[in-house]
Amino acid sequence: MRRQPAAPLPGSSRARPPARFAPALPEHIDLLKDLPEELNKVYRSNVKRFLLHLEEQGQSWSQLVPAGSVAGARPAALEQAVTEGIRHHGLQANTRAAINQAFGFKLQGDTRIVRLAPDLQEHKDLLKDLPEELNQTYRSNVNRFLAHLEEQGQSWPQLVPAGSGAGARPAALEQAVNEGIRHHGLRATTRTALNQAFGFRLQGDIKEVRLAPDLQEHKDLLKDLPEELGPTYRSNVNRFLAHLEEQGQSWSQLVAAGSSAGARPAALEQAVNEGIRHHGLQTSTRAALNRAFGFKLQGDTRIVRLTPDLQEHKDLLKDLPEELGKAYRSSVNRFLAHLEEQGQSWSQLVPAGSGEGARPAALEQAVNEGIRHHGLQANTRAALNRAFGFTLQSKAEKQG
Numbered sequence: 001m002r003r004q005p006a007a008p009l010p011g012s013s014r015a016r017p018p019a020r021f022a023p024a025l026p027e028h029i030d031l032l033k034d035l036p037e038e039l040n041k042v043y044r045s046n047v048k049r050f051l052l053h054l055e056e057q058g059q060s061w062s063q064l065v066p067a068g069s070v071a072g073a074r075p076a077a078l079e080q081a082v083t084e085g086i087r088h089h090g091l092q093a094n095t096r097a098a099i100n101q102a103f104g105f106k107l108q109g110d111t112r113i114v115r116l117a118p119d120l121q122e123h124k125d126l127l128k129d130l131p132e133e134l135n136q137t138y139r140s141n142v143n144r145f146l147a148h149l150e151e152q153g154q155s156w157p158q159l160v161p162a163g164s165g166a167g168a169r170p171a172a173l174e175q176a177v178n179e180g181i182r183h184h185g186l187r188a189t190t191r192t193a194l195n196q197a198f199g200f201r202l203q204g205d206i207k208e209v210r211l212a213p214d215l216q217e218h219k220d221l222l223k224d225l226p227e228e229l230g231p232t233y234r235s236n237v238n239r240f241l242a243h244l245e246e247q248g249q250s251w252s253q254l255v256a257a258g259s260s261a262g263a264r265p266a267a268l269e270q271a272v273n274e275g276i277r278h279h280g281l282q283t284s285t286r287a288a289l290n291r292a293f294g295f296k297l298q299g300d301t302r303i304v305r306l307t308p309d310l311q312e313h314k315d316l317l318k319d320l321p322e323e324l325g326k327a328y329r330s331s332v333n334r335f336l337a338h339l340e341e342q343g344q345s346w347s348q349l350v351p352a353g354s355g356e357g358a359r360p361a362a363l364e365q366a367v368n369e370g371i372r373h374h375g376l377q378a379n380t381r382a383a384l385n386r387a388f389g390f391t392l393q394s395k396a397e398k399q400g
Contacts, residue, residue, distance in 0.1 A: 023051040025060055046091075047100035054086050058208060079107045082153075093119045096153030111152035116316070120144040120155055121284050134197050141186075141193035148180050166199030174202045177248075188214045189359030192246030204246035213241040215250055225292055232311065236281075236288035243275050261294030268298045273341070283309045286343030299341035308336040310345055324387055331376075331383035338370050356389035364392045 023029060028051040035044060040251040054060060080100060085091035096107050097120065118124060123146040130139060149155055159172040177194065180186035191202050192215065218241040225234060244250060254267040269354060272289065275281035286297050287310065308314060313336040320329060339345055348360040367384065370376035371394075377383075381392050 017293060023055055025055060029110055031061060035102055041103055043098035047102050050095050051245045053091060055204035064218045072106055074106045081105055093150050097155045099152055100153045107153040109153055118150055120150060122156060130197055137288040141190045142197050143180055145190050148186060167201055169201040177202055188245050192245060192250050194250045213245055215245060219253055221251060231286035233291055237292050240285050243281060244258055258329045262296060263371055264296040283340050287345045290343045297343040299343060308340055310340060312347055316346060321388055328386055330384035331380045332387050335380050338376060357391055367392055
């Protein structure tokens with residue numbers, strides 16, 4: 001007579017119920033059946049595993065998700081269950097993203113979970129396909145951002161429409177980057193890194209005002225500024241570089257390698273003009289960059305200033321001869337404002353010590369071009385000659 005096997009001891013592996021591979025509750029089965037057709041296989045598996053996990057915990061979807069919860073909702077009990085499942089019960093980190101994608105929710109991650117690398121295959125593929133020339137710092141920023149998305153229950157295709165190419169500015173991605181920098185400790189260079197990696201045009205949040213640049217290339221530029229550059233101009237350059245980072249840009253994106261004295265990088269000029277016009281940069285920013293790097297950046301014709309902003313120009317106006325007539329005073333004032341619009345300054349054009357009878361060539365050229373091309377009054381030359389005792393000549397006089 002064969003003996004029956006002994007009953008399993010409590011707590012032994014033989015006493016455990018068999019592992020389940022699918023949820024048993026009808027409401028959970030119905031949820032799986034109604035998942036969007038476009039939901040990929042990995043996310044389907046994540047949702048299925050989560051519903052099964054709920055049953056193992058003695059919970060159900062309807063306990064955690066209020067009836068009528070629609071796209072954009074963020075059910076608190078569900079969010080907590082997902083976070084605890086990931087942290088304590090071995091659920092995949094992309095479970096949150098899967099549920100958000102499947103049901104249109106806005107579940108967010110637990111700030112105590114900091115992932116060093118993304119888990120989603122689509123994110124791994126993005127990292128694998130980054131441009132070879134992307135530097136190590138930017139690669140690290142992109143890696144951290146993708147991991148951050150998963151912590152927040154989001155994924156790249158949720159934020160970036162299919163087919164978004166160079167020059168695109170995906171609104172949802174921009175918002176995610178700005179919030180990540182402002183609230184979740186992402187590096188300020190994240191935006192620049194994504195722009196560089198994918199050719200996007202993400203812009204910064206106007207609520208971010210950085211006092212100093214964070215990128216090493218920008219720190220190096222500040223460190224190598226000419227010793228003779230004044231503190232005002234140094235401050236302008238510092239603020240401009242910080243502004244570039246706020247806008248997700250960098251110097252090397254705007255200034256071609258090898259650009260030297262006399263160059264006029266178009267992308268840099270545009271960034272300066274837009275920064276002055278729309279983002280509150282000082283009008284002396286252009287002059288500061290020209291002085292610091294020897295460039296020839298010019299102003300935006302849409303900017304017409306009534307008075308100069310640079311202290312050296314204000315001082316010149318203050319020290320004009322008392323006997324100088326009102327019309328000439330106005331012409332000198334407008335010329336100094338014009339110089340700032342063109343990214344220039346008096347001290348760039350007039351050598352120190354230029355006195356009575358001098359004829360500074362760079363100043364004469366600036367006056368002639370201003371009259372000929374920029375609408376300065378024809379008496380500007382006479383006004384400067386009278387005010388400073390110069391002997392500036394017109395182009396016609398020189399040829400004669």
